[in-house]
Amino acid sequence: MGRPTSSSSSIDSPNHFAFSSTASSQRDLTTDLRLGLSISIAPPFVREQWPPMKAAVAEEEHECNSSTFYVKVYMEGIPIGRKLDLLAHESYYDLIRTLEHMFHTNIIWAEAEMDRDHYEKYHVLTYEDKEGDWMMVGDVPWEMFLSAVRRLKISKC
Amino acid sequence: MHKKMAFSFPDEVLEHVFSFIQSDKDRNAVSMVCKSWYEIERWCRRKVFVGNCYAVSPRMVIRRFPEFRSIELKGKPHFADFNLVPDGWGGYVFPWIAEMAGAYPWLEEIRLKRMVVTDESLELIAKSFKNFKVLVLSSCEGFSTDGLAAIAASCKNLKELDLRDCEVDDLSAHWLSHFPETYTSLVSLNISCLGSDEASFSALERLVRRCTNLKTLRLNRAVPLDKIANILRHAPQLVEFGTGTYTADVRPDVYSDLAGVLSSCKELKSLSGFWDVIPDYLPAIYPVCSKLTSLNLSYATIQSPDLIKLVSHCPNLQRLLVLDYIEDSGLEVLASSCKDLQELRVFPSDPFGAEPNVSLTEQGLVAVSLGCPKLQSVLYFCRRMSNEALVTIARSRPNFTRFRLCIIEPKTADYLTLEPLDVGFGAIVQYCKDLRRLSLSGLLTDRVFEYIGTYAKKLEMLSVAFAGDSDLGLHHVLSGCESLRKLEIRDCPFGDKALLANAAKLETMRSLWISSCAVSFAACKLLGQKMPRLNVEVIDERGPPDSRPENCPVDKLYIYRSIAGPRFDMPPFVWTMDEDSGLRLS
Numbered sequence: 001m002g003r004p005t006s007s008s009s010s011i012d013s014p015n016h017f018a019f020s021s022t023a024s025s026q027r028d029l030t031t032d033l034r035l036g037l038s039i040s041i042a043p044p045f046v047r048e049q050w051p052p053m054k055a056a057v058a059e060e061e062h063e064c065n066s067s068t069f070y071v072k073v074y075m076e077g078i079p080i081g082r083k084l085d086l087l088a089h090e091s092y093y094d095l096i097r098t099l100e101h102m103f104h105t106n107i108i109w110a111e112a113e114m115d116r117d118h119y120e121k122y123h124v125l126t127y128e129d130k131e132g133d134w135m136m137v138g139d140v141p142w143e144m145f146l147s148a149v150r151r152l153k154i155s156k157c
Numbered sequence: 158m159h160k161k162m163a164f165s166f167p168d169e170v171l172e173h174v175f176s177f178i179q180s181d182k183d184r185n186a187v188s189m190v191c192k193s194w195y196e197i198e199r200w201c202r203r204k205v206f207v208g209n210c211y212a213v214s215p216r217m218v219i220r221r222f223p224e225f226r227s228i229e230l231k232g233k234p235h236f237a238d239f240n241l242v243p244d245g246w247g248g249y250v251f252p253w254i255a256e257m258a259g260a261y262p263w264l265e266e267i268r269l270k271r272m273v274v275t276d277e278s279l280e281l282i283a284k285s286f287k288n289f290k291v292l293v294l295s296s297c298e299g300f301s302t303d304g305l306a307a308i309a310a311s312c313k314n315l316k317e318l319d320l321r322d323c324e325v326d327d328l329s330a331h332w333l334s335h336f337p338e339t340y341t342s343l344v345s346l347n348i349s350c351l352g353s354d355e356a357s358f359s360a361l362e363r364l365v366r367r368c369t370n371l372k373t374l375r376l377n378r379a380v381p382l383d384k385i386a387n388i389l390r391h392a393p394q395l396v397e398f399g400t401g402t403y404t405a406d407v408r409p410d411v412y413s414d415l416a417g418v419l420s421s422c423k424e425l426k427s428l429s430g431f432w433d434v435i436p437d438y439l440p441a442i443y444p445v446c447s448k449l450t451s452l453n454l455s456y457a458t459i460q461s462p463d464l465i466k467l468v469s470h471c472p473n474l475q476r477l478l479v480l481d482y483i484e485d486s487g488l489e490v491l492a493s494s495c496k497d498l499q500e501l502r503v504f505p506s507d508p509f510g511a512e513p514n515v516s517l518t519e520q521g522l523v524a525v526s527l528g529c530p531k532l533q534s535v536l537y538f539c540r541r542m543s544n545e546a547l548v549t550i551a552r553s554r555p556n557f558t559r560f561r562l563c564i565i566e567p568k569t570a571d572y573l574t575l576e577p578l579d580v581g582f583g584a585i586v587q588y589c590k591d592l593r594r595l596s597l598s599g600l601l602t603d604r605v606f607e608y609i610g611t612y613a614k615k616l617e618m619l620s621v622a623f624a625g626d627s628d629l630g631l632h633h634v635l636s637g638c639e640s641l642r643k644l645e646i647r648d649c650p651f652g653d654k655a656l657l658a659n660a661a662k663l664e665t666m667r668s669l670w671i672s673s674c675a676v677s678f679a680a681c682k683l684l685g686q687k688m689p690r691l692n693v694e695v696i697d698e699r700g701p702p703d704s705r706p707e708n709c710p711v712d713k714l715y716i717y718r719s720i721a722g723p724r725f726d727m728p729p730f731v732w733t734m735d736e737d738s739g740l741r742l743s
Contacts, residue, residue: 051508051565052239079381079402
C-alpha cells in the first residue's frame with residue numbers, strides 16, 4: 001500500500017500534511033472508463049483508513065480500490081452470495097463465462113440463445129442499476145454497464 | 158493508648174454499606190478514605206474494570222481484589238477499529254485467563270473489548286470456571302467456532318454469549334449443537350458477526366425452544382428470512398431481536414407467517430439485522446414498531462421513502478442507527494415523530510464516492526437537534542457543514558454528552574463562508590457543558606483547540622484528524638481539558654513541544670494515540686526516560702526508529718500510564734521507550 005514515508009519530506013514543508021484531491025491515480029484504465037465510473041480516485045494515503053468507520057459498515061456496498069470493482073452476485077434460492085470483480089473482465093462474454101462457471105448453470109442475457117425445451121437448465125442474469133431498477137444484462141455498452149451496475153442477480157427462468 | 162472512635166463500625170456493616178456502591182469511580186474513592194476502608198473495600202469488590210489491559214498486570218489485580226466475580230478488560234486503542242493498529246500489536250487475553258484460572262474458580266463474567274482471544278483462551282475459560290455465566294466479546298478476534306464449541310459444551314450456567322463485531326474463524330457450522338440438550342439457561346445470544354452457518358438452523362431452533370428465558374437473540378446474515386418465523390415462534394418473550402438476511406422472493410405465505418409471528422412478540426423493544434432488505438417485507442414489522450425503543454438499520458440499504466414510513470411507525474424510538482439513505486427529509490420526519498430520541502447514528506452508504514449519492518447534509522442534523530429534546534448522543538457522517546448549523550445545534554441541544562461529526566472529505570471548510578469550522582465546534586463545547594466525548598472534522602485551526610481547552614471541562618475523550626496549525630493546538634487541549642482521559646490524533650501538525658511541556662498531564666490520562674504527526678523519535682525517547690510510569694510505545698512498520706535520524710517523526714505513538722512497567726509481548730514493529738532506551742535500543 002503506497003503510503004509516503006515521513007523521512008522523505010521535511011517536517012516543516014507545507015506539503016507534509018497537504019491533502020490533494022487530484023493526486024495521480026494508481027489505476028490503469030482507459031479515459032472513457034474513468035470518466036464513466038464515479039469512483040473516488042483520491043490518493044491512497046488519505047483514503048486508507050478514512051473515513052473512520054468500522055469495516056463491516058464501510059464495506060457494505062462497492063469495494064472500490066485502485067483497480068478492482070467488486071459487486072455482489074446472488075443466485076435465487078441461495079442465501080449466501082458471491083462477490084465478483086467486474087474490472088477483471090473485458091466484456092459481457094467474459095463475465096457470463098465466469099458466472100456460468102461460478103454457479104454451474106447456463107446464463108440468459110441480452111445476447112444469449114436458449115433451448116426453449118429445457119428452460120429449467122437456464123438462469124436469467126439481471127443487474128440492479130443506480131436507480132434501484134432491475135435490468136437485463138447486455139443491452140448497453142460494457143462501459144456504461146460498469147458505471148451503472150450495483151449488484152447482480154441470477155434468477156430461475 | 159487506644160482511643161476508639163465513637164463512630165467506627167464493624168467491618169461487616171461497612172461491607173454491607175459498600176455493597177450498595179456499584180460504580181468503579183465511587184468504589185475507588187471509597188478505597189482511598191483510609192487504610193481500613195481500603196482493606197474492607199478490596200475484599201468485597203465484585204466487579205473489576207480495567208480500561209487498558211497493559212496498565213496493570215493480572216497478578217496485581219488478583220492480589221488486590223481476591224474475590225471478584227466479574228472482569229471487564231479493554232485492549233487495543235480505539236483507532237484499531239479503523240485499521241490504524243497493525244495486526245499483531247497485542248491485547249492478548251490469555252495471560253489474564255491463565256492467572257485467573259489458577260487463582261480461583263468462581264469467576265462468573267468476562268467482558269472484553271478489542272482483545273485477541275484464542276481458542277485456547279476460550280477452552281481454558283470453559284474448563285476453569287464452573288459457574289461461568291457471561292461472556293461478552295466486543296470487537297475481538299483470534300478465535301474460531303471451535304473455541305465457541307468448548308464454551309457451549311462446558312458452561313452449564315451460561316446466561317450470556319455476545320460476540321458483537323468480532324472476527325471469528327468460521328470452521329464448523331455445528332458449534333451450536335455443542336450446547337447439551339439439558340442446557341436451558343441462555344438469556345442472551347448475539348452471533349450477528351458469524352459468517353455462513355447454514356447447517357445449524359435446527360440446532361438453533363432447538364436451542365431457542367428449550368431456553369425459555371431467552372430475552373436477546375441476534376442472528377447472523379446467513380439465517381434466511383423464511384427461517385426466522387420458525388425461530389421466533391418459540392420465543393415470543395424476546396425483548397431484543399436481530400434478523401438475518403431480510404430478503405426473499407416475495408411470497409404471501411412467507412410474509413403472513415413472519416408478520417403473524419412478529420406480532421405475537423409483545424415484549425419486543427429492539428430490532429437489528431436487516432441485511433439486504435427488500436421493502437416488500439418491511440411492513441411485517443409495523444405491528445411491533447410502536448413499542449420499539451431501539452432500531453439498528455445500519456445494514457438496511459433501502460431508500461428514504463421506505464425509511465420514512467418505517468420511522469413514522471416508531472414514536473417511542475430512543476436509539477436509531479441508519480444509513481444516509483434516510484436523507485434530510487427522513488431526518489425531518491424523525492424529528493417530528495420520535496420525541497424520545499436519545500441517540501442517533503447516521504452512516505455513509507458510499508463513503509468512497511467522489512460525489513454525494515444521497516441528499517443528506519447538515520440540515521438533517523439540525524432538524525433532529527431542534528426537534529428531539531432528549532437527544533444526547535450523535536455520530537453523523539456527512540459531506541458538508543457550516544458554522545451556522547453547528548451553532549444552531551449547540552444552542553438548541555445543550556444536553557449533548559457525545560458529539561461525533563465526520564465530514565467525509567478531510568479539511569472541508571464551512572460551505573457557506575469558506576471559513577474554518579472553529580466557531581461551530583467552539584459553540585458545541587461552550588453550550589454543551591456535559592460533553593464527555595467529541596470527534597472533530599472539517600477545516601480547523603488552532604483556534605478550535607483554544608475553545609476546547611477553555612470550555613470542555615468535562616470532556617473525557619477527544620478524536621482529532623487533519624486539524625490544527627501548530628503545537629499550540631495540542632497544548633490547549635492538554636493544558637485545558639481537566640477531565641481528559643483518552644486523546645487520539647492523526648495527521649495533524651503536532652510535534653514535540655506540546656507533548657514534552659505537558660508530560661505530567663499524560664499520567665492523569667488513560668492513553669494518548671498520535672499517528673502521522675510530527676513527534677520526533679528524540680522526543681519519544683526523552684518522554685520515556687523522564688516518565689517512568691508511562692509506557693511510550695513507538696509503532697513503526699518502516700523499521701527500527703533508530704535507523705533514521707533522531708529528529709525524524711515516528712509513524713505512530715501510543716502512550717499510556719501503567720503500573721505494570723513495559724510489556725514484553727510486543728511485535729517486532731513496536732518499541733518501548735524507557736529509562737534505558739537511550740542505551741539499549743536495537
